[in-house]
Amino acid sequence: MILGSCNGLLCLRYFGGKIVLWNMSIREYHWLPDTQMEFPGGFGSCEFANYGFGYDSVNEDYKVVRLVQFLNKKEKEFKVYSLKDDVWRRSQDFPYYLCYKYAWGVLVNGALHWAVTQTLESEEKFVLAFGISMEVYGMVPLPEFSDRCFHLTVHVLGGCLCLLCHYFGVRVDVWVMRQYEVKESWG
Template identity: 25%
Template sequence: ALMSSPPAKLRVQPDDESPAILPDELITEVLSHADVKSLMQMRCVSKTWDAMISDPKFVKLHLKRASRNPSLTLFLSKSRIDGDNNVVPFPVSCLIENPMITLPNDPYFRLRDKECRYVIGSCNGWLCLLGYSSIGAYRQIWLRFWNPAMHKMTEKLGYIWDNILGLYTHFKFAFGYDELSETYKVVLLILDEARNRTNVQILSLGDDMWRSIQSFPAVPLPFRYSNPGVNDVVYLNGSLNWLALRDSFRSIGVYGWKNVNVKEFVIISLDLGTETYRQLMPPCGFDEMSPVEPSICVLKDCLCFSNDYKRTDFVIWKMEVFGVEESWTQLFRISYQNLQSMHLDFVDLQYSQWLPLHLSDHGDTLILANKQERQAILYNLRDNRAVRTRITDDIQWFSAKVHVESLVSDILKVSAS
């Protein structure tokens, strides 16, 4: 006769007392490669798994694994006709495989519903959002912090009052992580033209109180501030880094870059732990100014500097050891001839500012944005071939943020979003 159930010695009891088939170390290693959504579901398997996935050591291990994963996520600002901004998450690997990707239209990612308009930065799975409301001649500005994968959202905090134009003419925000105190911090640069300086304030997320530190030791670029979400600062190794000019304030928009000497450029690095500055010189190979503004970015965990070379090439330099100026090496030199398209000829590209967004895990595909085009460029470094993305949405590529999903949930007291 057929047995209605297996012998007792073969039965597996669905509780925490069951003997583990695999050692904990192996289970931890396997789970550390899973995505956040799957891990949140796995927490329901047992109390043991719930404790393992919630453990701070596992959270850090998972973040480390996710940061190395080529399937990073770019969050793109997507302007609607009604002025609403969305963030559109999608894996970079999917974009590289198919430039005609269709972006998801998920109401969950609508910033207006979160009473915010811009993404200031991304760090350890958390996005720093900025919102505001206008009251007469003044504007109230606030911040919120959001982990989309964990469905965690903070209340509004870091309130600031300023005149109606302050957000676009006087303020620069940046978001990063202080590894010494394990605290997330927002840095605010405030342009003070009357006193010819830039004041600096810091908000530690546990305090919800702005405090002043030493003023900025140079003039951060761009000189005239613009969209708060534009990438003009990079976070790396517990520091925030800006491209700046050493000398007095000047309006680049009026005088142009031809009146700027290359020796005036400097990278200002703010250590979020000590809250002190250091100045890093650009690469020695950047020895001639052009009409196009240089820029900085992070590619594969290295600080990079990019500039136009004699209006023929776009050059990217890599700082092999962060903070060591002698470690600058030329990473790529890309001819504008190879970046031409049906709509943009060589002359157009000569005068366009370029921003590297991401370098693929294998180092063979570079995602580039430029201010002349609505599409990004996927540049294959093996065969020097450029392919434009074909996305119909109006995407602000210069506001794109590289984002990594994480299990980090204790940025501060949070509520479910």
């Protein structure tokens, strides 16, 4: 399964959880070391693991992030892998809840993006950006939607952040942010 691509590198996850970075052009690859899930209280079950992959231009490093949401839904684990150091480390707590299990982080402007909610019960969706270099979270300003009842997915189109709003069998709106982090540039 492809978790992401950047600068000609593919980040792939094989069945069984092994992750590899693969440079197809020079036919080289690097297996990431295994990392255990740190279950709350020492035991539990994983609901799902979500990933993102990108290049840290400040530190000249490639990074893979893994977000695990546990079945109790309140506990989460956020780890960052550094290719330069070849280690996984636990990062700051992930303060939101992913909307979709299989929507990998989308790399735009040096940040990975996901559709999130602030609470499990919340219907209101946001786009969260995780800056790969500084490893900080931020919210992306969203366009003015005509209706809030839709399925939101995050993509990249022509190097720009893109949102698809699926209005349950009625229509799909496509929004493209032409100037990153400028709300007025959505069109």
